[in-house]
Amino acid sequence: MIKGWKDLPIGGVLPEPGTSEKYNTGEWRAWRPVFEKDKCVNCMICWVFCPDSCILVENEQMVGVDYDHCKGCGICAHECPTKALEMKPEYLFREED
């Protein structure tokens, strides 16, 4: 994945922004925040507190969680005033390899 020394930009510069998106930290998750749209009032408390930029919002509406990157800390569910997010064990959702 990392190129040979002749092909890397000099000095360890990363010229392209936000490439960490390609790195899947969702793998780390033991608990999964499950979103129930019906209970959500779009207060965006989950969004303002998420440490991993994983609350998906479209047109000012909370639409779900970025499971590719969510590490399952549970802050969103813990702080949600309407219990629209609930933490459930990850194994319930992952297929066995």
Place this chain on the structure above:
Amino acid sequence: MAQVNASEVKIPPLKKLTNYPEKLAPGHRLCAGCGASIIIRQMFMVANALGYELVIANATGCVEVCTTIYPYTAWRSPWIHNAFENAASTIAGVEAAYKALKRKGKLPTDKKIKFVALGGDGGTYDIGFQALSGALERGHDFIYVCYDNEAYMNTGIQRSSATPKYANTTTQPVGKCSLGKPQHKKWMPEVAAAHGIPYVAQVSPSHWKDFFEKFKKALLTEGPSYVNAFCVCPRGWRSKEEEGMTIAKLAVETNYWPLFEVENGKWRITHRPRNPKPVAEFLRKQGRFKHLFKPGNEDRIEEIQREVDKRWDWLNKMEELTNREE
């Protein structure tokens, strides 16, 4: 640029802020429940709303290490890491370059750019203290943001001068002859304020409205600002990941982490808990203070309470003193 009246600049409601791009991309490798990335995201929320581009110099530490593991970067803003102790002098160089190049007409003039130095408490209170003090004294146009998680977390929970008394750390651990760190925490924002800089604030991401207002003021301030941000560290504090913001709220509501600002020499407490809770409620949530709750150590908790009260009183006096009508 003329000084802008901060009260005239309104930050839109949260919903509106979701329309701006995330400048801290997901996929960084900070711990689950890390407070630092919440602080950084909230900084960007304000900068986005006000149309500022942030150029960031990051001290060595958790954030630096976890956001830029080659060949990945979580940053969608210009970002530089130089060393542990020199975020303030690095950003001073960047800011100087900006001034010089702008004066020479080599940069576009339509961009609103603000320079931010970002460091943990180790890189701020301790090893970066000299560079920070120098940069504040010289008056560079920048914001220094310290995400204070009260120990060297990147390297495994070593004590810093930001570590509170009796916290358990790996370099001053609890043992038969030790109850953890023997000294109280340094009052860093007060030290920053003693430089006579235009703006100093202490914030907590749990109180995001207060955070937004203060970061807005820092953005609008010409010259140096210092922002001390409460940063939960579930791993270092041995606290529950999901309770990060709850603990942060408790830090504020117990007056352990008073929210205040110093604006052009005027001290102001920005949030007064109606009935401050005992500090024990804040301490109890964290494994680093577990030993204090064993029988016989009650007076130690009282001692921490007295330190909290002392600082709170001191801040109240400063507020009174600096706002008195002559």
Place this chain on the structure above:
Amino acid sequence: MKPELIKEVTYVPYSGNMAAAEAMRQINPDVVAAYPITPQTELMQFFADFVANGLVDTEYIPVESEHSAMSACVGAAAAGSRSMTATAGPGLAYMWEILGIASGMRLPITMTVVNRALSAPINIHGDQSDMMGARDQGWIMLFSENAEEQYDNLIQAIKIAEDERTRLPVMVGMDGFVISHAIERVRLLPDKAVEEFVGEPKVMYSLLDVDNPVTHGAVAMTDSYMEFKRQQRDAMEKAYKVIREVGEAFEEAFGKRYEHIETYKIDDADYVLIVIGSAAGTAKFVIDRMREKGDKVGLIKIRTYRPFPYYDVMDAIESSNCKAIGVFDRAETFGAVGGPLFSDIAAAMYLRGKSYPMIDFIYGLGGRDTNVNHIEEAIDKVKKLAAGEEVPLTNYLNLKE
């Protein structure tokens, strides 16, 4: 815009510090961050005076330490600006951590080092242990014999550092006091000519290009760190060529030749001295005198110390009639054979599969005077060595026994 002060080639009575400051004025860097330290202090005072009187467009940061001076230069260079600083001895030592960062991040920073001894005991005078101590930090290193060379080298350093093939920081050393504080005749170039020679800096990966945000100084783990070090080796190898090209361009523009090494009466020399810095000048004087007596002594002066000009040195030695070599080191390498230059010359011989008799002279530490008599004494030892007599490998000059 800064005014044009010097319109034609001018000869002036300048100290090394004045010459270096004048070069900085003419280069007109975007950012200068510096901290005063003897014997560099005067240099920064001259430059601060230029700033105070609008003779440069520079953003000048009077930092609180050398560590911050180099840190700010790193920030400024990453922001796409041309940044410079200057220091000496302990100041360079205090910068040490950031030296490797500047070169590792491939930032073309240019710095004068007024060579000074390192503590302890504390000593403010000239020797080269500061730069020798920093020699593995990935900086291109040039040394000057006198004030005019410092001026010329500094102007060339900008082009060397900023070349796309190098993108490496450059430090240019001159001996403390003996050069920095002594007045000599210095040839100054016109402001315009210097401006044209150094040209506009080529901006790469600027932090100030907010539309194309870049990350500088990322973590490189075990899977990529070595690749970046390999790149630095490559850049340093290319710097050898770049320095030569810039030297040629300088000669074309201003008529004075600069090469990696300078030789003096080497062609028929039986005895070869190898010297860095101001003592090379004294050695030239002694060589003239020795030749009057019939002793054929020649000199190799090292201008480029990193990248080390192994082949130039060996070509020069082999072009002579060399019977023995005396290497002069103005720095110690405790626990190694001879001084740092001695090791480099030994490596150069190895590369050619040659083995000339060679001894080392440690001289001038902490500003200890090295005069005509001491160099004559050294040449006597080299002659003895050539004659097959036993001479110690490492010799201290002008030492109280």
Place this chain on the structure above:
Amino acid sequence: MIEIRWHARGGQGAVTASKILASAVIREGKYAQSNPDYGAERSGAPLRTYNRVSEKPITLHCMVLNPDIVVVVDPTLLRSVPILEGTDENAVLVINTNKSPSEIREKLGIEGRKIYTVDATKIAMEELKRPLMNIPMLGALVKALNGIVDIKTVEEDIKKTFGKKVSEEILSANIKALYRAYEEVKSE
């Protein structure tokens, strides 16, 4: 090449005078050096500073060991420092004293060597109202240099060196002191 060694005390301006001499020589298209022997001493401590003057480029970068000319700025140094060190019989001494060259020769027991004396202290007190003997001693030295550098060039250099730093009055007092010493210096 002529090598010069100055003896003075810190604060008497000898380093400045030696710089002005080098500067003037260089302005005339010749070569010169001025290299102070800096220590950690402060005002009042004995110091040495050196000049080299030549028609040809100078490459020597070391202290002056065998001066052709020795300048003694402060008469109280005559006995306390070895002013004759490294000199031979052909050396020239330029001494600040109210005595004549022969009186000094006798007093110090100096053999050979050409001696110039000038009462630089008196000139300084009269012209500058302060014991700043550097410029008068420079005037005397220029005479001893016997045409190597023109006194007018030295005057120009003093103006250039002091021009912005001192008042017109002090500047002209210095120039006057320079010329007085140049005229009043006696030799044998």
